[in-house]
Amino acid sequence: MADAQDPAGQGLLFLTDEQLRKGAEAMFFAYRGFTADPDRILEKYGYGRAHHRAIHFIRRSPGTTVNNLLAILGVTKQSLNRVLRTLIEDGLVESRIGARDKRERNLFLTESGTALEHELSSAQRARLRAAFLEAGPDAVSGFRKVLEAMMDPELRRHYNRTGGT
Amino acid sequence: MADAQDPAGQGLLFLTDEQLRKGAEAMFFAYRGFTADPDRILEKYGYGRAHHRAIHFIRRSPGTTVNNLLAILGVTKQSLNRVLRTLIEDGLVESRIGARDKRERNLFLTESGTALEHELSSAQRARLRAAFLEAGPDAVSGFRKVLEAMMDPELRRHYNRTGGT
DNA sequence: CTTGGAAAGTCAACAAGGCTGACATAAACT
């Protein structure tokens, strides 16, 4: 029954139900580790993961609009707005009325917003750097390949819309 | 500045800040895809991700105790208890008083609990299977290696406590 | 120039699922 996915038994052992379940658990446990360090930092400031996500994507695309952020984050505008409002009130994010289209708001990190972004991403990158080093470049390439294949097509577009070679 | 992490410029390009940020986004977008299918199924039954996690780990270790589940899931007993109570009331999970230690409760999936577990894990495995196939066995190996390196040591123990070769 | 619709913001209400703290019970251990 372990070979239900591989009746011929030749080389598809990485697709057995057991291997797939194991992959699912790997995602679950790894994601916990992935968010653990930023979560601890956010708590100091009274923020949550939602604030982190907003800050991250504003840094990635300075001047991005609320609508664009909504598409990336996949939440409702009311939910995002609540988070954004506190960040603006606290002076971490600046919302400028659009130049071309004045209905739009262009979002930027302020100096202190940039500082928090850096604190958060430093911690997260440290964790990833250690994992990447331990696993090695080939493993990292595979990691990226599998994760990309796991994304919804629409999100995959957003993922590929950025820089890194 | 792209090479701040690789002053020598020789072969550590996968550790640049840009690559690490990209890896972080990969985790974020992929996790969204990873949970999307089960989330849709859970909604049909009025459950959430918390129920899925409980069901998953009870199936993985039938007869597991509440305490063990708490350690794996990393939530408070009040939070887990709320989820567990609904699953027991709905007849998806059975809670038997421990044989050796009568303070403990041993948790099992009932027939209908097993059915829901199967529906959830089927959807999740289908997504993973497609991703694994697209990426190939070597990529999958790297995927697993990086994710394992990303876990907190304590969770890594739980991860390695199970079966799959 | 008016009107239709898109972009954004706001208010209210609600739910899931985290959390803390306090307390109850039963069983096991010392």
Next chain:
DNA sequence: AGTTTATGTCAGCCTTGTTGACTTTCCAAG
């Protein structure tokens, strides 16, 4: 007998998600 452990439960709080209704601003087409 007294303490510790495992579990359950009540009450209350927070974050972050949801829906629905409504307003304001403003672009663009008729």
